[in-house]
Amino acid sequence: MEALLALFIGVMAGAGVFLLLRARTFDVVLGMTLLSYAVNVFIFVTGRVAINKPAIIDGVRAASLTQYADPLPQALVLTAIVISFAMTALLLVIALRARAEAASDHVDGEEPAAVDAAEKTS
Amino acid sequence: MSGSHWIITPIVLPLLAGAMALLLERRSPRGAAAVSIVATLALLGIATRLVAVAADGEVAAYLLGNWRAPFGIALALDRLSALMLLLTALVAVASVMYACGGTGPRGRHDERGPHFHALFQFQLMGLNGAFLTADLFNLFVFFEVLLIASYGLLLHGAGLVRLRASIHYVVFNLTGSALFLIAVSTLYGLTGTLSMADLAQRIPSIPAESAGLLQAAALLLIVVFGVKAAIFPLYFWLTDTYGAATAPVAALFVIMTKVGVYCIARVTTLMFGADAGPASLVVQPWLSWLALATLALAAFGALAAWHLRRLVAYLVLASAGMLLLGVGLGTAGTIAASLFYLVHSTVVAAALFLLVNSMVASRGEAGDAMVPAPLASAGGYGTLYFLLAVAVAGLPPFGGFIGKSMLLAASRSEPLAVGVWAAVLLSSLGIVVALARAGSTVFWKAAPANAMQTAAAQASAPERGALALLVGAACAAVVAAGPIASYTEATAQQLLERKGYIAGVLGAETAPPAWNPRADMEKVK
Numbered sequence: 001m002e003a004l005l006a007l008f009i010g011v012m013a014g015a016g017v018f019l020l021l022r023a024r025t026f027d028v029v030l031g032m033t034l035l036s037y038a039v040n041v042f043i044f045v046t047g048r049v050a051i052n053k054p055a056i057i058d059g060v061r062a063a064s065l066t067q068y069a070d071p072l073p074q075a076l077v078l079t080a081i082v083i084s085f086a087m088t089a090l091l092l093v094i095a096l097r098a099r100a101e102a103a104s105d106h107v108d109g110e111e112p113a114a115v116d117a118a119e120k121t122s
Numbered sequence: 123m124s125g126s127h128w129i130i131t132p133i134v135l136p137l138l139a140g141a142m143a144l145l146l147e148r149r150s151p152r153g154a155a156a157v158s159i160v161a162t163l164a165l166l167g168i169a170t171r172l173v174a175v176a177a178d179g180e181v182a183a184y185l186l187g188n189w190r191a192p193f194g195i196a197l198a199l200d201r202l203s204a205l206m207l208l209l210t211a212l213v214a215v216a217s218v219m220y221a222c223g224g225t226g227p228r229g230r231h232d233e234r235g236p237h238f239h240a241l242f243q244f245q246l247m248g249l250n251g252a253f254l255t256a257d258l259f260n261l262f263v264f265f266e267v268l269l270i271a272s273y274g275l276l277l278h279g280a281g282l283v284r285l286r287a288s289i290h291y292v293v294f295n296l297t298g299s300a301l302f303l304i305a306v307s308t309l310y311g312l313t314g315t316l317s318m319a320d321l322a323q324r325i326p327s328i329p330a331e332s333a334g335l336l337q338a339a340a341l342l343l344i345v346v347f348g349v350k351a352a353i354f355p356l357y358f359w360l361t362d363t364y365g366a367a368t369a370p371v372a373a374l375f376v377i378m379t380k381v382g383v384y385c386i387a388r389v390t391t392l393m394f395g396a397d398a399g400p401a402s403l404v405v406q407p408w409l410s411w412l413a414l415a416t417l418a419l420a421a422f423g424a425l426a427a428w429h430l431r432r433l434v435a436y437l438v439l440a441s442a443g444m445l446l447l448g449v450g451l452g453t454a455g456t457i458a459a460s461l462f463y464l465v466h467s468t469v470v471a472a473a474l475f476l477l478v479n480s481m482v483a484s485r486g487e488a489g490d491a492m493v494p495a496p497l498a499s500a501g502g503y504g505t506l507y508f509l510l511a512v513a514v515a516g517l518p519p520f521g522g523f524i525g526k527s528m529l530l531a532a533s534r535s536e537p538l539a540v541g542v543w544a545a546v547l548l549s550s551l552g553i554v555v556a557l558a559r560a561g562s563t564v565f566w567k568a569a570p571a572n573a574m575q576t577a578a579a580q581a582s583a584p585e586r587g588a589l590a591l592l593v594g595a596a597c598a599a600v601v602a603a604g605p606i607a608s609y610t611e612a613t614a615q616q617l618l619e620r621k622g623y624i625a626g627v628l629g630a631e632t633a634p635p636a637w638n639p640r641a642d643m644e645k646v647k
Contacts, residue, residue: 020293020297025289028289028293032293032296032297035297035300036296036300038300039300039303039304042303042304042307043303043307046307046308046310046311047311048311070314072310072316073307073310076259076307076310079259079263080303083263083266083299084296084299084300086270087266087270087292087296087299090270090273090292091289091292091293091296094273094277094285094288094289094292095289097285098282098285098286098289101282101285102282102285102286107289107290107293108286109282109285109286109289
């Protein structure tokens with residue numbers, strides 16, 4: 001299961017970075033989202049992967065870490081999810097505003113016309 | 123000081139003031155501005171008091187929710203935190219004063235967009251929190267607070283240039299935050315703690331087979347702080363962002379690069395210092411080389427800059443390079459020199475951003491471009507520009523000179539000494555040339571302004587006040603150079619000693635309950 005999770009995190013992060021490096025704001029927003037998913041799962045698994053271990057002491061089992069999952073990464077990941085969600089929303093607003101003002105969804109706010117022309121002539 | 127609530131006021135006060143400004147701004151924008159000014163002035167008073175408290179060398183901890191560290195989140199006040207708080211408050215006072223000024227067709231700076239004062243206060247909350255927190259994840263949260271406020275402030279006044287700059291800035295910083303989380307959770311996975319004092323205790327005993335993971339986490343953390351501090355090669359966002367922001371915002375942003383420097387100084391001394399087991403001195407060698415590269419490129423950038431705001435942005439970058447150089451060399455002498463330089467360079471760079479903005483008001487279309495254009499009250503602005511240029515380039519008699527010579531003297535016996543001397547002196551020369559060229563174009567080739575242009579450039583009283591405050595502070599830093607230098611030397615000692623910080627945070631006693639309902643119940647029985 002660890003290998004599967006690690007593979008999942010790696011693929012998500014890789015896809016996120018790939019999209020981040022693209023020139024359109026929509027791709028960048030998607031890339032940011034994928035990257036934050038990868039990070040959130042990563043935080044979650046730093047508490048070690050375990051099945052059938054609750055994070056809250058239920059009074060039935062002995063109160064030790066062999067019986068229970070580490071609750072702290074679960075709390076951290078909640079914070080991280082909330083923050084990354086808010087940040088994505090903010091990024092989306094800025095991207096939409098830039099798209100409206102510049103009439104282009106290029107991250108530089110203008111179509112790279114000069115570059116295209118140079119490529120055509122060369 | 124233990125048991126006192128003063129330590130948390132620099133976080134709570136801006137939060138309350140920001141909330142009040144949000145409520146007030148619809149009904150009375152001037153009321154919101156007044157709240158913001160009063161709160162920032164109060165912050166300056168509190169920060170001064172905290173410096174006085176921290177100066178005796180005790181590390182005071184504040185246990186949030188009365189949970190013992192490392193189980194709860196602690197705030198810690200040592201000399202370095204107190205110094206940063208005071209510097210932030212000083213720049214903030216000047217910046218908020220300047221924002222309430224502004225004449226001409228565009229009106230006051232703070233009324234060119236919504237929510238200025240609320241965002242300003244939230245930014246202060248994030249900055250102060252980052253300087254005070256003793257918990258790595260809490261540091262991440264305060265980073266996000268200061269960043270989300272800075273996104274709003276950067277967009278203040280709108281315009282396509284600002285939007286374009288802010289997309290780059292936001293995406294870059296969000297990616298930085300993702301890396302921050304990876305680094306923090308790796309450290310948690312290895313040590314099982316997030317309290318910086320506890321991390322400092324546990325990192326030396328990490329088994330050798332996890333050394334790679336630990337070093338990776340340490341270096342990732344430095345990458346993240348390097349994004350904030352604008353170290354080579356992570357500085358490209360800085361010039362666009364600072365060049366695009368409105369003047370009071372740019373002045374406040376000067377302190378933001380210092381957050382990165384602060385964090386690097388904190389973690390490299392506390393957690394990854396000389397006796398940190400597998401992670402000992404993993405960061406410092408990289409840091410010195412990168413700082414040298416930053417200094418060199420900042421000087422080239424300043425020489426190539428064709429706009430005054432960009433020029434000042436490159437000067438901020440050069441000061442970041444100087445500061446990181448001192449931290450990277452990592453001896454008590456170099457860290458003390460860096461901190462001394464930090465006080466001076468922050469104040470002067472903020473003053474330059476404000477000055478450039480006031481100065482270019484009469485230049486019409488030319489704006490801050492380095493082309494001959496009409497200039498009103500060239501004499502006054504010229505004198506101020508000359509003073510600040512001398513100060514920022516590190517020429518005597520200002521603090522920059524003292525800071526740079528302290529660093530040169532302290533690095534004499536380092537193996538990197540030749541590189542340090544060459545980079546510091548040559549970059550200073552480059553900056554002097556860049557400033558002289560800018561000044562001669564703007565002031566000596568300027569045509570006299572006509573009556574309309576002069577009227578447009580009339581600086582209002584708050585703007586003059588803000589400039590006077592910062593220039594006065596820069597001069598005061600020279601007069602009080604002795605006490606400041608001994609304070610920064612004591613700060614460097616305290617940083618390198620570590621024991622005081624660890625004992626101060628982990629040994630902090632919980633406060634006895636002011637009201638214990640259970641005991642009262644038993645009494646009734």
